[in-house]
Amino acid sequence: MAVAFAGRMNGIKASEIREILKITEQPNIISFAGGLPAPELFPVEEMKLVTQKVLGEAGRQALQYTTTEGFKPLRQIIAHRMNTKFGTALTYEKILITSGSQQGLDFSGRILLNEGDVVLCESPTYLGAINAFMSYGPRFVEVPTDAQGMITEELERIIQTTDRIKMAYVIPDFQNPTGRTWSAERREKFMEIIGRYEIPVIEDNPYGELRFEGQRLKSLKSLDTKGLVIFLGTFSKTFCPGYRIGWVAAEEEILEKYILVKQGADLQSSTIAQREIAGYLEMFDLDLHIRDINRVYKARRDLAISTMQKEFPGGLSFTRPQGGLFTWVELPPHIDAREVLVRSLERDVAFVPGGSFYPNGGHENTFRMNYSNMPEDRLVEGIRRLGSILGEFII
Amino acid sequence: MAVAFAGRMNGIKASEIREILKITEQPNIISFAGGLPAPELFPVEEMKLVTQKVLGEAGRQALQYTTTEGFKPLRQIIAHRMNTKFGTALTYEKILITSGSQQGLDFSGRILLNEGDVVLCESPTYLGAINAFMSYGPRFVEVPTDAQGMITEELERIIQTTDRIKMAYVIPDFQNPTGRTWSAERREKFMEIIGRYEIPVIEDNPYGELRFEGQRLKSLKSLDTKGLVIFLGTFSKTFCPGYRIGWVAAEEEILEKYILVKQGADLQSSTIAQREIAGYLEMFDLDLHIRDINRVYKARRDLAISTMQKEFPGGLSFTRPQGGLFTWVELPPHIDAREVLVRSLERDVAFVPGGSFYPNGGHENTFRMNYSNMPEDRLVEGIRRLGSILGEFII
Numbered sequence: 001m002a003v004a005f006a007g008r009m010n011g012i013k014a015s016e017i018r019e020i021l022k023i024t025e026q027p028n029i030i031s032f033a034g035g036l037p038a039p040e041l042f043p044v045e046e047m048k049l050v051t052q053k054v055l056g057e058a059g060r061q062a063l064q065y066t067t068t069e070g071f072k073p074l075r076q077i078i079a080h081r082m083n084t085k086f087g088t089a090l091t092y093e094k095i096l097i098t099s100g101s102q103q104g105l106d107f108s109g110r111i112l113l114n115e116g117d118v119v120l121c122e123s124p125t126y127l128g129a130i131n132a133f134m135s136y137g138p139r140f141v142e143v144p145t146d147a148q149g150m151i152t153e154e155l156e157r158i159i160q161t162t163d164r165i166k167m168a169y170v171i172p173d174f175q176n177p178t179g180r181t182w183s184a185e186r187r188e189k190f191m192e193i194i195g196r197y198e199i200p201v202i203e204d205n206p207y208g209e210l211r212f213e214g215q216r217l218k219s220l221k222s223l224d225t226k227g228l229v230i231f232l233g234t235f236s237k238t239f240c241p242g243y244r245i246g247w248v249a250a251e252e253e254i255l256e257k258y259i260l261v262k263q264g265a266d267l268q269s270s271t272i273a274q275r276e277i278a279g280y281l282e283m284f285d286l287d288l289h290i291r292d293i294n295r296v297y298k299a300r301r302d303l304a305i306s307t308m309q310k311e312f313p314g315g316l317s318f319t320r321p322q323g324g325l326f327t328w329v330e331l332p333p334h335i336d337a338r339e340v341l342v343r344s345l346e347r348d349v350a351f352v353p354g355g356s357f358y359p360n361g362g363h364e365n366t367f368r369m370n371y372s373n374m375p376e377d378r379l380v381e382g383i384r385r386l387g388s389i390l391g392e393f394i395i
Numbered sequence: 396m397a398v399a400f401a402g403r404m405n406g407i408k409a410s411e412i413r414e415i416l417k418i419t420e421q422p423n424i425i426s427f428a429g430g431l432p433a434p435e436l437f438p439v440e441e442m443k444l445v446t447q448k449v450l451g452e453a454g455r456q457a458l459q460y461t462t463t464e465g466f467k468p469l470r471q472i473i474a475h476r477m478n479t480k481f482g483t484a485l486t487y488e489k490i491l492i493t494s495g496s497q498q499g500l501d502f503s504g505r506i507l508l509n510e511g512d513v514v515l516c517e518s519p520t521y522l523g524a525i526n527a528f529m530s531y532g533p534r535f536v537e538v539p540t541d542a543q544g545m546i547t548e549e550l551e552r553i554i555q556t557t558d559r560i561k562m563a564y565v566i567p568d569f570q571n572p573t574g575r576t577w578s579a580e581r582r583e584k585f586m587e588i589i590g591r592y593e594i595p596v597i598e599d600n601p602y603g604e605l606r607f608e609g610q611r612l613k614s615l616k617s618l619d620t621k622g623l624v625i626f627l628g629t630f631s632k633t634f635c636p637g638y639r640i641g642w643v644a645a646e647e648e649i650l651e652k653y654i655l656v657k658q659g660a661d662l663q664s665s666t667i668a669q670r671e672i673a674g675y676l677e678m679f680d681l682d683l684h685i686r687d688i689n690r691v692y693k694a695r696r697d698l699a700i701s702t703m704q705k706e707f708p709g710g711l712s713f714t715r716p717q718g719g720l721f722t723w724v725e726l727p728p729h730i731d732a733r734e735v736l737v738r739s740l741e742r743d744v745a746f747v748p749g750g751s752f753y754p755n756g757g758h759e760n761t762f763r764m765n766y767s768n769m770p771e772d773r774l775v776e777g778i779r780r781l782g783s784i785l786g787e788f789i790i
Binding site: 063112236 | 665
C-alpha cells in the first residue's frame, strides 16, 4: 500500500474525547467525560407518533431527496424560534440545515480559512471546533477569558498586533468546556470591536436554551448590525442528537457559500429527520420539553457542585455554570490532569483533561466534567472517588 | 459586510443539476434532469413498522450519539452484503458509515488531494464528484472512454506522461452520466495498471445492484490485491435517499483517515437512520425490493429507448444501459445542448446538458437523460416533445 495522504492530514488527530469515550463504554465506568444529553429525557414515545404521521402523510417525500438548503417548514420554524429565543430578526432564507452544528464548524473553516489564516478563539475553546478548523491549516490565537467571557481589552490588543485574522470563534452561552457565560457588557463590547475591525464571527450556540437560572442574555447575532455573525445552532442538546440536525443562520451573501459547500459535502441533510423534527415541533411543545431537561440538569448541577465542594480537596477551583452541561476544574499548576485521569480510570472514573481545549497547548492542570448524563447516585459516587484521587495529588 | 472568503471558494460553483432541478419543481414539467429514484417504490409501510420496532426496543440509544465509525450491526450487514454482491472479503472494521456516498467523495478529496494534484477520471464523469473534489483544488485529467469503459491504453499513456497523479476516480457500473458499464477485461487490465503504478482508486458504486440484464461483473474492490481501492456505496438508489446513509469500504490504514475526517466533519451519521436501515435489512428482504425496482426501471428503460429510437431524429446517438438510471445522448458536434434545453424548457421538458460532466469543458453537444423517475405516459410524452425539438436543431 503506497497511499500518500494530503498534507492537511498531518494536522488532524483523533479527538481525545472520542478516544476516552471508547474506553468508557463499559457500563461500570462512571464517566464525566462525554457531552451527552440524558437519554432518559428523550421523547421516544412522541417520536413514535411523529414518525407514523410523517410517513403516513408524506412518506414518499420524506424518503426522497430534498433541496440542499433543507426542508422549508423546518427552516421557517427555526427562524421563528431564533427570533423568539435569541432576539434575532431572521427569515427562513437565512437558515441552512446542517448535519449537527459540527458540520457548521467544518463548513466555516472551509469557507473562510486559507492556510496560515488566524482564528481568534476563547482560551480554552471547544475541542471539536479546533479539530474541524485544523483541516484548513489555520493558526489559533487564544484570547484570554475570565468569568465574564472573552476579555475585550485583550481582544483589541491582539487584533491590533496580529496579521491575517480571518474569523473569531466563540461560545458565549455556557461555554464548552468551561460552562461560563459572557456578561451583557462583554457581548456589547465584543460586537463593537468586531464591527469596527469587520471580523466575521462564528457564534456557536448549542447550549443557549439550557439556562437553569438568571436572565437570558442577547445573542451576538441579535447585536449584529453589519452581517458579520454566523450563528450555529443544533437540536442535539435541546431535543436529541440522534437525528444529527443543526443549522447555520447567516446573511444570504454568506449563507450562499455554505449552501454551495453543503452541496459538495453531502448534498443535503436527512429528509426524513428534518420532517420528523418539524413534525415534533408542530405536534409537541419543545419549550415544555426543555423546561423538563433544565429541571433535571439543574438538580444534577446543584448536586455535582455541592458534592464537589464537599469531596474535592482545597487548592483547586471550579466553575458554577448557570446552564449547559459542563463544569471546569483548575488544579494547582504543577498537577497534570492526564496523570489524574490514569489513576481515575483505575477506579472506573473518567473525565476529559483540559489541555486539549487549548489549541496552542499548555494548561495541563485543568479538566472538564459533564454533569448532565448521569443519575444522581452515580454522580455522587463518581465525585467522591475523584475527590479522593485528587486528594492524593494535592498534598 | 466585508467577509473575505477562502481561496478555494473561487473554484466552487452551484451544481447545474441542482439549479435545473429547482426550475423543474413545478409539477407540469416533464423532467429527465434528476437522478431521483422512483418514490412510488419506497418502502413506506415497511419503514413504519421498522421505526416502531427501533424506537420500541432501543429508543434511547437510537436518539443518542453513537460512534464515528457507525452502528456496528449495520457495518456488519454492509460488509456481508458487499462480500455477497461485489465479491469482496471485508469485515465490518473496513466499513465507515457516511452521509450518502457524496460524503465519501468529499472525504476522498480531503484525504488525498493537495492543491494541484491530479485526479484521473473517466471522460465524462459524475458532476457531483467534480464539485466535491474542486474544494481541494486538483487538476482533472480525463481518460478517454468507450462503450467498454476507460480505455486502458490511454490510461497507461497518461500515467506515463503526467506528474502528481494522486488518485483515479471511476464508476465502473452503469456510470453516471453515460449509463455505461466496464467490461470484465477492462476491469482486470485497469487494476493491473493501477497496481503497477500504485495509484489509489475511488470506486464509486451507487448503481451496481440495479442491473436489469446480463452478467454481474467483478467490482474493482474484489480485484484489489494491494489495498488501493476505496469503495463508495449507498442505500440511496437501492432503498431510498431520504436517510442519507452510505459507506466507505477501504483497508484499515486508509479508513482510519476517513474516520478522523468524519469526526471533524459531522461527528457521525444519524444514529436512528443507521438503526432503521439495519432494522429494515433484518426484517425485510432488500434483494426482493431491488428486484421490484429493477423490474420497473427495466420497463422504463425499454420504453425510453424504444421511444427515443422512434421519436428522435437521425444523426445523434444514445447509450442503451444494462442497468442504472441514465442514458446519454450525443448530438452532432455543432449543436449546443444548452440551447436545446432553453427551447425544451419552453415546452416543459428538462434534461441536463452534458458539458458539466467534463471537468475540463467542451462536449457541449451531449446531454444526460434519467428514465427512472417518471410514469410511463409522461416518459413517452416527454421524449416525443424532445424529439420534435431536436428535429428543429438537426436539419
